[in-house]
Amino acid sequence: MADTTTDRQDGPGGRPDEAAGGPAPAVRVEGLWKRFGEQIAVGGIDLSLPAGRFIGLVGPNGAGKTTTLSMVTGLLRPDQGTVEVAGHDVWRDPAAVKSRIGVLPEGLRLFERLSGRELLGYTGRLRGLDGAETDQRATQLLDVLDLAGARHKLVVDYSTGMRKKIGLAAALLHNPEVLFLDEPFEGVDPVSAQTIRGVLERYTSSGATVVFSSHVMELVESLCDWVAVMAAGRVRAQGPLTEVRGDAPSLQSAFLELVGARDRDAAGSLDWLGGSAGGAAPRTGSGPRTDSNTDGGAR
């Protein structure tokens, strides 16, 4: 399992000078801590995420991904540690960082009473873009993200997937250097997921950086060329995808091993759940069920 940031693998957005130690990392985190009462959400992590990559931040529920992304993007103050994004200290120079990043946070809050088009117009003004530029970019983003037909609909009436897409459009409008996405594909149908994917690939191919969190290993494996694995508030591995995966048959297997979940057979104890093994007889009537199955049928 690797912890390297310099050994470039082929993938979208590759920069040849990186291997020579060229550009600064997109994100550098040192000794980052966050506690909520007794709970250590993030326990002193170091991260160095290279620029120009498609980076996946993965980990089981409660691993500390959202807390980390919130601290990295200036939404949550760390207890300890430093964060630099695009060479600027997030907590000492927040304006410099915020002008260079786009964020699609978890539990995205939007201005619900604006239409999608108005939301982008407002975002453009907040970002200091001139009207004509905002108009052009907004029209293109709405079109590419298949929201043109819903541009006059109020955001409050958007579906989950539409909200993700308008949030992504708002995060991309000012063409940030680094884009942070917390679970961007959650609740998104396969067609919209493909659209989002295309937009992100286009974005990284011009040298920009995407950092996104996800639980879906297949997705991370197919999209990312660099991954960081978190569990219980710590970073278990970080590096090029191929190195983190190592000899494992898939990122999923490597992930289960890294987070220590391989031997868990929690479902085995639920022997009352579902049918019996070997194709249970369908339940009929209201009589008692006979469970001859003793190995759980869940494996």
Ligand SMILES: Nc1ncnc2c1ncn2[C@@H]1O[C@H](COP(=O)(O)OP(=O)(O)OP(=O)(O)O)[C@@H](O)[C@H]1O
């Ligand atoms: N505001 C909060 N108050 C108290 N505890 C919190 C708070 N935010 C997060 N935590 C705790 O910190 C830990 C890390 O949570 P976090 O949301 O960062 O994990 P995650 O990896 O994003 O999880 P998931 O994949 O389920 O979204 C969890 O134990 C969580 O309960």
